[in-house]
Amino acid sequence: MNIKPLISKRRTIQILFGFSLYLLISYFHVSLLYVLIGGSLLGVILGKVFCRWMCPMGFIMELMMGGNKKGAEASQMYQYHKLGCPIAWVGGFFNRFSLFGISRNKQTCTSCGICDKTCYISSLNENYSLYKEDKETSGSAFSCSRCLECVSSCPNGSLSIKALPWRKEKASVELVAEEVQETEQEVLAD
Ligand code: SF4
Ligand code: SF4
Numbered sequence: 001m002n003i004k005p006l007i008s009k010r011r012t013i014q015i016l017f018g019f020s021l022y023l024l025i026s027y028f029h030v031s032l033l034y035v036l037i038g039g040s041l042l043g044v045i046l047g048k049v050f051c052r053w054m055c056p057m058g059f060i061m062e063l064m065m066g067g068n069k070k071g072a073e074a075s076q077m078y079q080y081h082k083l084g085c086p087i088a089w090v091g092g093f094f095n096r097f098s099l100f101g102i103s104r105n106k107q108t109c110t111s112c113g114i115c116d117k118t119c120y121i122s123s124l125n126e127n128y129s130l131y132k133e134d135k136e137t138s139g140s141a142f143s144c145s146r147c148l149e150c151v152s153s154c155p156n157g158s159l160s161i162k163a164l165p166w167r168k169e170k171a172s173v174e175l176v177a178e179e180v181q182e183t184e185q186e187v188l189a190d
Helices: 004-008 010-026 032-046 056-065 072-083 086-094 114-118 120-124 149-153 164-189
Strands: 100-104 159-163
Touching: 004 010, 004 149, 010 032, 010 056, 032 086, 056 072, 072 086, 072 120, 114 120, 114 149, 149 159
Parallel strands: none
Antiparallel strands: 100 159
């Protein structure tokens, strides 16, 4: 499924959700606790998606950052999405285990690096990457706020959202491949 049109409307969706949340809390006096519980449950399904698709504060942080992925504002947003509120904590914890997450197709990826330039995590921290095998995966990082700009930036459509069984299956295939490679290296070294 092509989700790029949806990703291009993310900020509009965030404004609508943010304003609705503001109305629910300030006008209809809905307890903030329900928002926290709802946002946290969403983290189990999609990871830290609340921060960049629904949160009014997340929208303001992004406005402050502008297009700069490496400056002081980007660092502030990085810290905010790490520690901002309990929804960010729960969502961040589940980024690695959420039902749906970011997956890369190794067969079609050309290692062009565009995705890393788009992502503020990879831009700020060289230990993270969306495509480099020897780095931590940005999409599973605690601070990944599921903006999905990496997915929409890939010219080959190599990044997509996959459900956990396929993500796991891929992980196990990768593990087996790595073990085979290690065994081959050991045999060659003997
Ligand atoms: S943008 Fe796509 S093709 Fe380029 S490195 Fe990232 S995943 Fe691979
Ligand atoms: S969704 Fe992609 S671009 Fe956005 S923060 Fe996560 S890894 Fe980076």
